[in-house]
Amino acid sequence: MDGNARNRLGQNLCAIAYAVRQFMANVLNKAVIMVLLLACGGTVVLGLGGVIGPAFGYLPAIGANNISLDGWVRFWSAPGIIGSILLSLSTGLAATLLALIVSQVLLALSYGRSRARSNEAMARILLAAPHVSLALALVFLLTPSGVMMRLAALFTGADLPLDYLFPGDGFGGALIFGLAIKEAAFLYVVGAVAAREVRPSPILAQTASLGYGQLRGWMIGVFPAIYIRIRMPAFIALAFATSSVEQALILGPSSPAALPVRLLAWFTNPDLAMRLPLATGSLVLAALVALAILIWICAERLAANAGRTLAMSGTRGGVMELLARAIGIFGPLIFMFALAGLLVLSLSSFTNGWVFPNIIPQSWDMSVWNRASNDIGAALANTLWLALACSFFAAVAALAGLEATRDYARWRGALTLLLFLPLLVPEATLVFGLNVTWSALYLDGTFGTLLWAHLVFALPYAWLMLEGPYRAIDPRLVANARVLGLGPFAVFRRVTLPMLLAPICMAIAVSALISLSLYLTTLVAGGGRYPTLITESIALSASGDRRVLGAMTLILLMLPLICLDLAQRIPRIVYYNRTAMTGDL
């Protein structure tokens, strides 16, 4: 064989190898897309299917075999049901709107200043705090026998608490307050991530040179770009605020209670005929979420027009600026207030008899912790295993999905929509529905099912944390690497992955955080056989003992904080000499 022939053979082999690799990458891409689409879509279909049957009267277990509207009749004839529906809709919309405004004003006023770091730290702690804990903390601060009134009693000398209505006011004000704090923290954190991509500095410099204040400049120049990126998170926040049960139970009014609370009461009602209105109500709740999002989208249109008019008018300063300054001052105070509540609630777990009007606990003891330590070992192990497995698979699946759809924008859109669908359907609706399938296949109460259930809710967040940074990778870097002879796998391993280290850590941490916080899902999918910290805490909270709830708050707060801290620390250590890769603002 002469030299030329050998060269040709070499070239051919190279070309074949290249083609094979390319082909494999293509097949793999398609396979990944299909698997993810099927898994996400299948889960939603199974979940909804499980409630649509009973909603129309089909639930063989209680002898309901005929299609009927009995569930609908029972649902609509429940006393005060219209009030419940309106309450859920209004509190969801109000809390989300408030949260969006507060988070954006805080972001605008602290951007590029030292305050940004402390605001973000506070927002992260609040994001990590379970809804139950935050609600209880607010109650402990603001209720007539709470910490604030005890401070007041120092001056008034009252020895009996006043009798005013907090929480549980009829308009859901307390509920809106509690939800808005959590959602503001969430929207602040995702807003800060989006701001990193938008790079507001040059825009703000330009608006400032035109004479606009920081806030007006942000509104005109930066907010529209950020909003596009946090629109999905805003929808998620809205869906959650409308349909979540934990805060509504504690802060919401009792007559009538919010719709999810009514559903829970039907769920635990031993009269099994109530499963029919439960299923109907689950569908109504899902429709309510859709309606809330629709109203939000209409409001977006109006706001966009108003925003354009405002931008064209060229006015500077004004009343709005003052109002926003007030939010800028009070926003962090409210964050601090909520954090202080979490702190005193945790503190109460080390006390014995800390009641009105004492500011300082009468005595300290460890009995709650001693009792808790008996139960905590197994629950902690389950929690950690689940969180580790869930966050690992969520990050892997999200990366695989993003890489597979790199050249297929339409598939990515479809995948994004399907991934987020479970977050837009109320958790209760989905989980009760899925449970029918799980039981039929003898799958409930297994670790694999539990992992599946957790992934349904964690994967969208991992996707959310990774999609923006993935898109922000300069395509020329990838093209260069390809030109230099790297195959698609090697490019992924040697260019994409290292560039994404910071967001990957964040995605893992956030997935773990979601996994830690899933109560209903863990309970139902685990068949009660996998006690985790949150299921144990909520079961024990039936005791109504504030100290037990304080202990639970402390534990449930520490774990996510450790996750988030690690997620920030690891990129800083790995890239100690490359600031731009550490994900800092």
Added chain:
Amino acid sequence: MAAAMAAPLLSACGGRNSANPDPEAGASWDSILEQARGQNVYWNAWAGDARTNAYISWVARQVKTQFDITLSHVKLQDTGEAVSRILAEKSAGRTTGGSVDLLWINGENFAALKSNAMLYGPFVDRIPASQNIDYANEPAFTEDFTIPVEGMEIPWGKSEFVFSYDRARIANPPRSFSDIAAWARTHPGRFTYPAPPDFTGSSFLKQALITLAPANADFSLEPDARAFVATAAPLLAYLADLHPHMWRSGRTQPQSGPALRQLLADGEVDISMSFNPTETAGAIALGQLPASVRIFGLTSGSLSNAHFLAIPANSGAKAGAMTVINFLLSPQAQARKADIKIWGDASVLDTQRLTAKENAMFNLDGASVDDQDFGPSLSEPHPAWMEMLETAWAKTYAQ
């Protein structure tokens, strides 16, 4: 810790009881014990009381060493959770290997499971310890909320509805329903009851219904709409009178009995209530209530009932569950349960049928509750009363 960490992975592969067949019809107790060996029993039980949880974990250690049974306490916030899980399994056609093996249950939950044929049994006659229970003289053991038990659940303990108050705040608590209303008028905002369908709140309404109803009312039967309206009218008038003077002017109510207890501890109200006469003593011992809190009953009588243990029809560890039940009804286990320092839940065993040595196990220090304080025992009405009452209540106060 390492073992605990590995546990979920191991049980991911196995750990289901679906392979265990049910005990055969005529099987001897010894063969049931033999079959129970090595089984995993999942006991679904309400977990809102630290003392109960500690007692259950003691039971788990005992049955492990005595019978080689691995007993896990599935901690429930509400027994309805387990009922709904059993329902979901049935609707999915799972007749064996269910996720619940043993249930702590009574009243409406029992009625629901029994009428839907989701319970295993009758099994009570097969439990040797059942011989020490005097069914003939304890109507609460054979009729659970007027539903015939028929051997589908076995009594485990007894309860009575009581109120509690802080002696440091009020000297003489109101001892009748009319006194409560009068007291609330003079002490506005200092009385409330948990919002139904909470168990404690519903029990308060039931006791009031029975006490205030016309003398000819029969609560053992399912009422028709007219009978209900006539019987409940005095109660609804009473509530209309009471509510404006309640805590937060009646505009909101605590969500549960323990939530009401916390309000008493915080000094927001002066009276709390519960369906366990010894709960208050326990709460004081745990630091949940000040030491000056005492219990009292109404002179017109107190609602009383029994609580039971049952085995779901699709349990995969019935022999194990029966063995655990037999242990729970042993003099040793009942004596420990009745000990006010441990839990303080009344024994269901008949002292006449126990030996002197067995009777000596019961430590009665401080556990004696003077029955005269609580008036006569009032039996639970038929569950249909409760449903109609909750609906009527919700129509007025939940919208």
